[in-house]
Amino acid sequence: MTSTKTEFREVVRPHLPRLYGLACRLVGDRAEDVVQDCLVKAFRNFDQLHDRDAAGGWLRTILLNLVRDAARSQERSADEIPVEQVDESYSLYRKIADEDPLPYSDTLHLDFLSCFSIPDVWAVLDELPSHYRTPLVLVHMYGVPTAEVAQALDIPQGTLLSQLHRGRKRFEQALWEYAEQNDLLRETEEALP
Amino acid sequence: MISCSDAVRQLWDYLEDEVVERDRAAVEEHLAFCRRCCGEVEFAQELRGLLAAAADIELPPTVEARLTATLDELDPDSAT
Incomplete structure (x- = not known):
């Protein structure tokens, strides 16, 4: 196993429970797939993480971008969201x-x-x-x-x-x-x- | 002084420190006199705690196994 891969694993592993929990609340049954995609994308861009202590926020941002991009083609824009009776x-x-x-x-x-x-x-x-x-x-x-x-x-x-x-x-x-x-x-x- | 409904409308933003100074002062002036809205503040804090506590989750074993496999299978050549 390469040192980069080993380091990546050590950096992301502590964040997996919160990342998965967030994905569950945002996309439900698709949470596993989204977290998996997030890990692959994060590994590709691992050199952009300069501060290991910021890994949680960095992973969260990648996950949110994936969720947003996936939803963009399906969801209505904020202007089109119907005004509900609240x-x-x-x-x-x-x-x-x-x-x-x-x-x-x-x-x-x-x-x-x-x-x-x-x-x-x-x-x-x-x-x-x-x-x-x-x-x-x-x-x-x-x-x-x-x-x-x-x-x-x-x-x-x-x-x-x-x-x-x-x-x-x-x-x-x-x-x-x-x-x-x-x-x-x-x-x-x-x-x- | 602002009304109870105006104060309640701003309570969460007040707790999140998302109000401008003038609104903060107005909410605090109201809270100094209104016992019921003080109760609303305490309750809003408890609700925030309930939500924050719900962020903690343990990975189900099947999910942990799949994500571990994903980490094992990452292609070292794809890393920049």
């Missing part, structure tokens, strides 16, 4: 307080969120339209700065911030609906002391 003033915090689904809880809002396992959160996110899910995942799940996300998605930052806001509201609504549909609240209420 209640932009929706507040899950107020919804929980008003509905009081866990009447014996002293920490109602925290207990509501503790109903959700990580796979539950993934399930809620995966049901969102991609133009809301992708910014949410990149900014709030993976901590990518909004300017970098706007550049990667090839949209103005103002458009991104608007999609993020609407996406958060959709996510909040979807959490409530998911909890109701999957009896999460009843299970939590039964577990309370």
Whole structure:
């Protein structure tokens, strides 16, 4: 095995779980293929990675470019995305307080969120339209700065911030609906002391 | 002073440090007086934590095997 290949393996291996997790949230069943393509492309351009500590962000950028290029021919541009009915003033915090689904809880809002396992959160996110899910995942799940996300998605930052806001509201609504549909609240209420 | 709905609309951007200084000051002025919106802030922080925690994933064995094979099969001549 060549030293370049060995070094590449050592550099990318620690990042594979997060890279695969990101791909799962962005492209679902195609995640393995996309990560595989990402590794091949990254190896071809390994000389462009001058700072090994920046490997995570470098791999993420390559992955995002692959996802964006693949989606470009299929998806509509931001201007063509239909305006959906999103209640932009929706507040899950107020919804929980008003509905009081866990009447014996002293920490109602925290207990509501503790109903959700990580796979539950993934399930809620995966049901969102991609133009809301992708910014949410990149900014709030993976901590990518909004300017970098706007550049990667090839949209103005103002458009991104608007999609993020609407996406958060959709996510909040979807959490409530998911909890109701999957009896999460009843299970939590039964577990309370 | 801004209304609760205006404050709530800006809370996440405020937490992400994506608001201009004037809006930051307006949100903080509102939070100094509004207990309910302080609760909204704390809840938004918890929601951000829920999302961040969901980024951690373990590679399924079959995926790990496939990606390891990909790394093994990389053509050294293709590297620049």
